[in-house]
Amino acid sequence: MTGAGTTAVTGGTAAMESAADVRLTRAAPPAVIVIFGATGDLTQRKLVPGLYNLATQQLLPPETAIIGVARRDISDDDFRAHLRAGVEAHGRFPIDEDVWEGFAGRLRYLSAPFDDRHGFERLREMIEEEDAQRGTRGNRLFYLATSPEFFPVIAESIGAVGLAEEGDDTGRFARLVVEKPFGHDLASARALNTRLGAVFRERQVYRIDHYLGKETVQNLLVLRFGNAIFEPIWNRRYVDHVQITVSEELGVGTRGGYYDTSGALLDIVQNHMLQVLSIVAMEPPARFESRDVRDEKVKVLRAIPAFDAASVARDAVRGQYGPGWIAGDRVPGYREEKGVDPGSNTDTFVAMRVMIDNWRWSGTPFYLRTGKRLPRRATEVAIQFKQAPHLPFATSAVESGAPNLLILRIQPDEGASLRFLAKVPGPQIDLRVVSMDFTYGNSFLRSSPEAYERLLLDALLGDSTLFARWDEVERAWEIMQGLIDEWSSRPGPYPNYEAGSWGPAEADELMSRDDRGWRRL
Helix, strand or coil, X not given: CCCCCEEEECCCHHHHHHHCCCCCCCCCCCCEEEEECCCCHHHHXXXXXXXXXXXXXXXXXXXXXXXXXXXXXXXXXXXXXXXXXXXXXXXXXXCCHHHHHHHHCCEEEEECCCCCHHHHHHHHHHHHHHHHHHCCCCCEEEEECCCHHHHHHHHHHHHHCXXXXXXXXXXXXXXXXXCCCCCCCHHHHHHHHHHHHCCCCHHHEEXXXXXXXXXXXXXXXXXXXXXXXXXXXXXXXXXXXXXXXXXXXXXXXXXXXXXXXXXXHHHXXXXXXXXXXXXXXXXXXXXXXXXXXXHHHHHHHHCXXXXXXXXXXXXXXXXXXXXXXXXXXXXXXXXXXXXXXXXXCCCCEEEEEECCCCCXXXXXXXXXXEECCCCCCEEEEEEEECCCCCCCCCHHHCCCCCCCEEEEEEECCCEEEEEEEEECCCCCCCXXXXXXXEEHHXXXXXXXXXXXXXXXXXXXXXXXXXXXXXXHHXXXXXXXXXXXHHHHCCCCCCCXXXXXXXXXXXXXXXXXXXXXXXXXX
């Protein structure tokens, strides 16, 4: 961001000169990667483009094999053509024919139902063939890119044919990557974990949340624990409140059938937003290692009181969009979207106040909001500091509402801004809010790795730092279960906000009761 009142922050001459040559230095070990749901949208748009990006950077060893499993009956060549179209449309790097030729040679396809024992026996044979021919050292990474109902079925079939076993003495690994949603409530999450745990040990299970793979979310950790100026003021004494926003212009599009079974609370708040909150609020870990980081995140979640009937009524707001206008176009209400029940009780907007009952944050509210069909797409964390205790300037010289504000932009325009008061040039004391702004694109002159690209590499390396551990997932469900129960037991006042607005009036009232207001992005 440039212009009046803004100072751009760059990474320095040395960083800019070397940025083009900088790349990740952690190469993955050889492995057979098996993707279940290989003809689906996630595989074509995210997973295979991410793997191709790794191959382009020489981070995916040439011995690595990729086997796609799905029910559709297609040939290996058709499978490769399908995936190439995804890489061309969604890859971070343009297709290099030499790289693609080598990458495509690793791709194989198996048509099999996910509950077919014979199909999994054939899969085992294919893995053994790849291991013998390529030298993958017996390493296996299974990725569940399917509908959630198939997660336990696939895991149990993997175990039944002996593919879940690891070689503790040889270092041979077998890992399972599980997409969200991990259950649809506390009971179903526990049931799913029990079935997965009967086949895989906890250390083998990688519950993926793509938000944690975003560079800007990871930068939260660096900003907090790599800069001595922030940690002393990162607490209740100096922070007035924190706002975490995930807003979307889009409606449900073609996902109406799926979204109508989840909604904003389950799709965004219970996983993505609580993960971001735990990173913002956590204590400094002793080391930046998987166990230490995740231990501190769990401590935050355990300090958040679970919702009950009283706190739901006081601290949570739900909404569902009706017809309205987005960017000058008339758009339908949620109940008019394709695949949505005309009488749906599904929330498309959630706002809430969360308190953290620990020494650092006691009395400091965290406000969360997310919604579809809002005026703009943005994901950010805004940390508003308390007003200075005394300003020795004339009241007229100071802009109203001028506390310091640190804004961490997760998407789009990834970066951070620090807002503070400065004197306007001139003979008298007039103060104005200005910003120091950091953007990834301007500072490093290189594209950031896609979230799935980073997380796939971490899973291959056995680095679970950016994946959710079971006790994290379970505690997140425990916090939200009372809210789920209350809202599912009675219909919502829907629709209660127009598409193109910032949500229902009750969300503004939630803040105004505390003499605060939402940031208008």
